[in-house]
Amino acid sequence: MDQNALTLFVEIVEAGNLSEAARRLRMSRANVSHRLGQFERELGQQLLRRTTRRIEPTEIGLRLYAHGCAIRNELQAASESVALGKSLQGRVRLSVPSGYGQLVMSDWLVEFKRAYPGIVLDVMFENRVEDLMREEVDIAVRVMSEPPQNLVARDMGPVHYVACASSAWAREHGMPAELGDLPHVPLITSAVHGRQLRVSAYLGEERHEVLLEPTLISENFLFLRKAVQASLGVGIVPDYVFTEELRNGEVVAALREWRLSIFGTHMYMLYMPGRHRTRAATTFIDYMLAKARETRDSAMSPVTAE
Structure with a gap:
């Protein structure tokens, strides 16, 4: 043959x-x-x-x-x-979410590339899971509550959403005090095209769901970040979008007693089961999971709402 x-x-x-x-x-x-x-x-x-x-x-x-x-x-x-014994070679095709990929993983990817210069990183910033099925990528990182059963899913940690605004917007308009206030303020967030946006809110075991009609919608979290900083309204975004700004007070958060979620509660690294993984891919997976653990373990305590 x-x-x-x-x-x-x-x-x-x-x-x-x-x-x-x-x-x-x-x-x-x-x-x-x-x-x-x-x-x-x-x-x-x-x-x-x-x-x-x-x-x-x-x-x-x-x-x-x-x-x-x-x-x-x-x-x-x-x-x-x-x-073996030579510098590690290979290619890793990776798909990461636009926000988490650019705001969190970019530094990790740069560090990895410096550590393993012989590995080619082919990185796409997008949100489709089906690429993994078609072998367009080796590894995908996605936010979801439950990963697909037909994929290997490695938990990279919880995703916490915050309702936040620039300190200037908060001084002028005040921040939402109750969950029911969210539909009545100009909201900035991401949404699934063609679907009514719903935010899930948890207080202990108690769960509420609120329908929202944002005034500014985008899948590009860097754009949403600029919009919040420009005092266009209240953003509902993952807390990693404003890690430093929440710490130094440039951006303030409301409703911190609630756990908010739009797309999912965890970040997962996904790859196909049974498919041969090269040493380059295995090394990359271990490196990224270690960085995620390190970040999670050193996470700051919750920011107090102003």
Whole structure:
């Protein structure tokens, strides 16, 4: 059996269609299709069912794919064994949320790159989980309450939302004193497109839910940060957006007795189970989890509302 053809077949299955496989392999789509056809004729078996948008492996194709993955993983493991003693090499494709990625993880990523200059970091700032299923990324970091059952989820710590405003806005307008005040102030926050924004609020075991209609909405937390600092209203954002400003009083928080949540209560690092992880990816995962633990352990005590 042609090992190169088997490798090509594995790439096609993981890409989901011939065009994407061609892009990843830096080949023409016609060439990929031709070589796949040759492989199927050599084996005398149909390996893929083609639809208008995707391709799916047949039963024999699934079995062959499993063998192909095992062979590829063994080759990767062999290559890494040879590389022991040399500087760590490899590539890590990472997807991180825009806010947490830029405001918290950026420094960690820079430190990691300095420590492991031979590892290529390919970082996307976005919020889609499905990229992990399509193998567009190796690792994703996401805010959620419950991680998907089909993914490995490593808890990076709780996410605390705060209702906050610039000290200038607070002096002029006053801060919300009750949970029910939130719908009556100009709110700045992120929301899921096409859905009514709901904030969950917990006081001990007691849970409340409040419908909100923000006056400024964006998935870009750096923009939301500027809007709050510009005294445009009350932001409902994760506390890491204003760590220093909450400490020095430039930004003040209200309703601190409540635990607020919009998208989820924890930050998770997600990756596919069963997929071979390179030494570069394993090293990266351990490094980031250690940084998250370090940050969590040294977290400041809650800021007193003014």
